[in-house]
Amino acid sequence: MKAPHRCAGREMPAGFLDRCRLAAGGGHCTMVGTPAQIADKMEQWFHNEGADGFNLMPPSLPGGIEDFIDHVVPELQRRGLFRREYEGNTLRDHLRLARPGRI
Incomplete structure (x- = not known):
């Protein structure tokens, strides 16, 4: 199980960065x-x-x-x-x- 991550001060659900990498091509926080x-x-x-x-x-x-x-x-x-x-x-x-x- 993956640990939660933080983006702009908010806790993101486990697996969030993996979905970001697919959506944003690198796991960067998108604003x-x-x-x-x-x-x-x-x-x-x-x-x-x-x-x-x-x-x-x-x-x-x-x-x-x-x-x-x-x-x-x-x-x-x-x-x-x-x-x-x-x-x-x-x-x-x-x-x-x-x-x-x-x-």
Whole structure:
């Protein structure tokens, strides 16, 4: 018997991930809804499940990514969950990494 799993803070029945793998092609938690509903799920996952980022797998390209950027990202920004600008000009700056000394 398989143990239950959790998705967005909710306990899922045994075998849930197996059904997800068939339906979603990999067992990833699928989020569908309005921009606010998707942001709610992402916020809950971020705070309750220990997520520090998300990998997006849109249903179509490029439209799925564009919809996410145009509608969900502004909602996440309003909630303080997504940056409004980059920290610096380089990836090192953005990741807040120290600059190495000269050799």
